[in-house]
Amino acid sequence: MWKNNILETIGNTPMVKLNKVVAGVPGIILAKVETFNPGNSVKDRMALQMVEDAEKDGRLKPGGTIIECTSGNTGMGLAIAAAVKGYKLICTMADKQSKEKMDTLRAMGAEVIVTPTNVTPDDPRSYYSVAKKLSEEIPNSFYPNQYDNPSNSKAHYLSTGPEIWEQTEGKITHLLVCVGTGGTISGAAKYLKEQNPNVKIWGIDTYGSVFKKFHETGVFDENEIYPYLTEGFGEDILPANVDFKIIDRFEKVTDKDGMLMCRRIAREEGMFLGNSAGSVVQGLIQMKDSLKPTDVVVLVMHDHGSRYIGKIFNDDWMRERGFLEKEKVTAADLVKNHKASLITVKESDKVTDAIKKITQHNISQVPVINDKGDFVGSISESDIFSEVIKDANAQAKKVSELMKEPFQIIEGNTELDSILKTIGKSASAMLVKFRNNDYRMITKHDIIEAIAK
Numbered sequence: 001m002w003k004n005n006i007l008e009t010i011g012n013t014p015m016v017k018l019n020k021v022v023a024g025v026p027g028i029i030l031a032k033v034e035t036f037n038p039g040n041s042v043k044d045r046m047a048l049q050m051v052e053d054a055e056k057d058g059r060l061k062p063g064g065t066i067i068e069c070t071s072g073n074t075g076m077g078l079a080i081a082a083a084v085k086g087y088k089l090i091c092t093m094a095d096k097q098s099k100e101k102m103d104t105l106r107a108m109g110a111e112v113i114v115t116p117t118n119v120t121p122d123d124p125r126s127y128y129s130v131a132k133k134l135s136e137e138i139p140n141s142f143y144p145n146q147y148d149n150p151s152n153s154k155a156h157y158l159s160t161g162p163e164i165w166e167q168t169e170g171k172i173t174h175l176l177v178c179v180g181t182g183g184t185i186s187g188a189a190k191y192l193k194e195q196n197p198n199v200k201i202w203g204i205d206t207y208g209s210v211f212k213k214f215h216e217t218g219v220f221d222e223n224e225i226y227p228y229l230t231e232g233f234g235e236d237i238l239p240a241n242v243d244f245k246i247i248d249r250f251e252k253v254t255d256k257d258g259m260l261m262c263r264r265i266a267r268e269e270g271m272f273l274g275n276s277a278g279s280v281v282q283g284l285i286q287m288k289d290s291l292k293p294t295d296v297v298v299l300v301m302h303d304h305g306s307r308y309i310g311k312i313f314n315d316d317w318m319r320e321r322g323f324l325e326k327e328k329v330t331a332a333d334l335v336k337n338h339k340a341s342l343i344t345v346k347e348s349d350k351v352t353d354a355i356k357k358i359t360q361h362n363i364s365q366v367p368v369i370n371d372k373g374d375f376v377g378s379i380s381e382s383d384i385f386s387e388v389i390k391d392a393n394a395q396a397k398k399v400s401e402l403m404k405e406p407f408q409i410i411e412g413n414t415e416l417d418s419i420l421k422t423i424g425k426s427a428s429a430m431l432v433k434f435r436n437n438d439y440r441m442i443t444k445h446d447i448i449e450a451i452a453k
Contacts, residue, residue, distance in 0.1 A: 027295030047077025072101030147239035152183030161191025182242030209234030332412035377403030
């Protein structure tokens with residue numbers, strides 16, 4: 001039977017067992033894969049709930065404008081609902097959010113207003129403040145405010161929690177969720193603890209967020225707040241939707257560890273997931289000593305990897321932030337784009353022969369070989385120039401009379417750092433040896449190109 005519209009496909013997402021990335025973690029580890037929602041995120045559930053509840057009580061009227069602050073996923077859920085139901089959507093987003101999220105929202109018809117990340121929540125420039133101000137200025141508008149809107153938690157109490165209970169046949173012992181607005185963890189946890197009060201609820205937090213310390217001490221410590229790169233969870237406020245009483249434990253995960261695990265999940269489990277998926281798995285690994293082999297653990301995988309192509313899955317972006325080691329450049333890398341075979345001259349050749357080869361191939365220096373093909377010396381245009389100035393008949397001399405020491409021969413796996421210690425000091429070039437006595441020359445130009453990249 002078909003669906004009447006795309007909104008009817010929200011929910012009933014699959015549960016998938018994790019294997020490789022959780023090797024060594026006791027128990028059965030299950031991923032609730034929320035990317036199967038039409039907007040590729042768990043936020044579709046609560047976005048639709050907020051809209052429909054607002055329609056029912058008159059806060060959202062026909063032809064109205066929905067205005068929301070979002071890290072991207074809630075905006076996507078609202079964009080789907082707005083498209084089907086005929087509303088205009090304006091999203092405010094902090095500038096740390098990925099370009100993919102912004103572009104996707106625009107593609108869905110939303111207006112996106114980008115605001116600075118590194119401002120306090122009550123700063124008039126923050127994405128919270130801008131959304132609220134617009135909702136006060138624009139007629140017939142609705143500000144869902146996902147952080148404090150009870151429809152957020154309600155959506156997960158009505159759908160996510162029951163689905164998890166049914167899919168695990170009531171055997172779930174632990175639920176792990178990255179905490180942002182708090183709706184997913186609080187709503188699902190409420191339902192699950194009503195079925196079995198012994199189910200443990202673990203929240204994943206990030207460094208730069210206030211949740212963990214507040215949960216443990218009751219103190220909102222502003223010193224805990226600082227910029228972080230993780231997207232979609234962690235907060236510098238205490239949303240009303242975070243029910244701290246129902247959460248048993250918080251664990252912080254670093255930006256680096258979460259993002260590296262996100263990449264591992266893609267490569268080892270074949271699941272292309274987002275930032276929070278990596279962090280929730282990493283958090284589980286950090287807490288694995290608290291688990292038993294009989295435990296059934298459910299991790300909520302919030303969103304899709306396509307949201308993070310330009311960041312987490314971009315090697316250059318990751319290296320710039322120190323999350324990936326810089327690739328070690330080798331001698332083979334330096335000469336991989338050399339198309340021509342190595343140009344040489346024989347020691348018995350005339351200097352004029354060397355000049356022709358240097359000119360013809362637009363090179364500045366060549367190795368010198370003997371009749372057996374052994375490297376016995378080197379000659380450069382500067383050597384020839386110096387000799388010609390002193391002796392007008394120099395061109396008629398043999399190459400052996402002008403040649404200098406042969407170039408050093410190195411293996412293809414020699415690293416750039418090692419090459420830099422020699423070239424330019426005791427050598428102007430080097431030869432790289434490959435199989436079958438195939439050689440290529442490294443010059444200072446090759447070095448400069450590699451450093452400039």
